Amino acid sequence: MDYFDQFSFLKPLLSYRRIIERKRHHFCDYFEFSNSALYEDCFQWTTKNAALHEGIVSLPFFLYFFNKKENDAFAYQFEQMNIIGISTGFFENLLARCDEKGPEMERVALLQGINIRNLANQSAAEFIFIVARHFVYFHEFAHLIQQDDIVNGELPKADQYCSQEEKLTQDHVKERDADIFGANLTMSQIQLMFKSYHPQYQTAQTLEQLVVLSQVALYLVFDILSDGLKKPIYYEETDHPHHVIRINLLQKMMSSKANNMDGVGALNIFNILPRTLAILSALNEKSLNRFVHNMNTYGGQIDEYEKKYKEEIEQHKWTAGAKMEIWHNSKFR
Numbered sequence: 001m002d003y004f005d006q007f008s009f010l011k012p013l014l015s016y017r018r019i020i021e022r023k024r025h026h027f028c029d030y031f032e033f034s035n036s037a038l039y040e041d042c043f044q045w046t047t048k049n050a051a052l053h054e055g056i057v058s059l060p061f062f063l064y065f066f067n068k069k070e071n072d073a074f075a076y077q078f079e080q081m082n083i084i085g086i087s088t089g090f091f092e093n094l095l096a097r098c099d100e101k102g103p104e105m106e107r108v109a110l111l112q113g114i115n116i117r118n119l120a121n122q123s124a125a126e127f128i129f130i131v132a133r134h135f136v137y138f139h140e141f142a143h144l145i146q147q148d149d150i151v152n153g154e155l156p157k158a159d160q161y162c163s164q165e166e167k168l169t170q171d172h173v174k175e176r177d178a179d180i181f182g183a184n185l186t187m188s189q190i191q192l193m194f195k196s197y198h199p200q201y202q203t204a205q206t207l208e209q210l211v212v213l214s215q216v217a218l219y220l221v222f223d224i225l226s227d228g229l230k231k232p233i234y235y236e237e238t239d240h241p242h243h244v245i246r247i248n249l250l251q252k253m254m255s256s257k258a259n260n261m262d263g264v265g266a267l268n269i270f271n272i273l274p275r276t277l278a279i280l281s282a283l284n285e286k287s288l289n290r291f292v293h294n295m296n297t298y299g300g301q302i303d304e305y306e307k308k309y310k311e312e313i314e315q316h317k318w319t320a321g322a323k324m325e326i327w328h329n330s331k332f333r
C-alpha cells in the first residue's frame with residue numbers, strides 16, 4: 001500500500017494548504033506566496049524523502065510551513081501525525097540571503113575554481129539554498145526520531161524526572177545528535193547529486209567544490225538564526241549549544257563525511273577550508289570575523305565541550321544516530 005493511502009484524510013493537506021497560521025488550525029495556501037514554486041519543490045522533495053524513511057518513526061511525518069516572520073524550525077506531534085515545522089520567515093530569509101549575496105558568492109566561487117553550473121546547471125546560491133533547506137529539515141527529523149521508541153524502545157528521560165543539570169546535558173545531547181544526524185543525511189543527499197553528474201565530473205575535485213558550498217550553506221543557517229554570531233561564547237548555560245560551536249562541528253563533519261565516500265580519492269583539506277572562508281567573507285564578513293575570533297580565542301574550551309558531548313552521545317540508545325543505524329541495518333541487510 002502506498003505510504004500515504006493509509007492517511008487519505010490528509011491528502012487535501014498534502015497537495016495544498018501546507019502553510020499553517022500561528023493558531024495551528026488555520027491552513028492557508030502556499031501558492032499565495034510569491035516563491036510558491038520553491039515551496040512546492042520543497043514539499044515534493046520531503047514527500048519522497050518521508051517514503052524512504054518509512055518505519056523509523058511510528059506516526060507519519062510531514063513538513064509544514066508556519067506563517068510567521070521569526071526564524072524558527074521545530075518538530076512535534078499533532079493529531080496523530082508528526083510535524084516538522086519551518087517558519088515561512090526562516091525559509092524566506094534563507095532565500096533572500098541567497099538572492100542578495102548570490103552574485104558576490106558566485107563571483108568569489110568562480111575565482112576559487114568553483115563552477116557548479118558546469119555540473120548541474122545550477123548557481124552556487126541555488127545549491128547553497130537547497131543544502132541549507134535539507135539540513136534544517138533533517139535536523140528537525142532527528143528530533144522526531146529521538147522522541148519515538150518504535151525502533152529500539154528507547155526514549156530520552158522525561159524532563160520532569162531530570163535535575164536541572166541532567167536536563168541541560170540531555171538537551172545538548174539532543175541538539176548535537178540532531179546536528180550530526182542532519183549533516184550525515186545532508187551529505188547523503190549531496191552524494192546523490194554527485195552521482196547524478198556526468199561520470200567525467202565525478203572526481204575528488206568536484207566533491208571538494210560541493211563540500212565548500214555545503215559548508216557555506218550550513219554556516220548560512222546559523223548565521224541567520226544567530227543574526228551574525230553576535231552573542232559572546234557560552235557552553236551549557238542555555239539549552240542550545242552556541243552557534244559558533246555548532247558551525248565548527250558541522251564544518252568538520254561535512255569534509256570528513258565526503259572523505260569517506262566510495263570510489264572517490266581522498267580530499268585535500270587545503271582545497272576546502274580556504275575556499276570556504278573566501279566565500280563566507282562574501283556572505284558576511286563581520287560574522288566570519290566573529291567566528292574566527294571565537295575559534296582562535298576559545299578553541300581549547302570548545303574542544304573540551306566537544307569531547308564531553310562525543311562521549312555523552314555514545315552512551316545513549318535514544319539518539320537519532322543510534323536509531324538510524326538499527327533501522328538502516330534492518331532494512332538494508
Ligand SMILES: [Zn+2]
Nearest residue numbers: 139143175178
Ligand atoms: Zn534542534
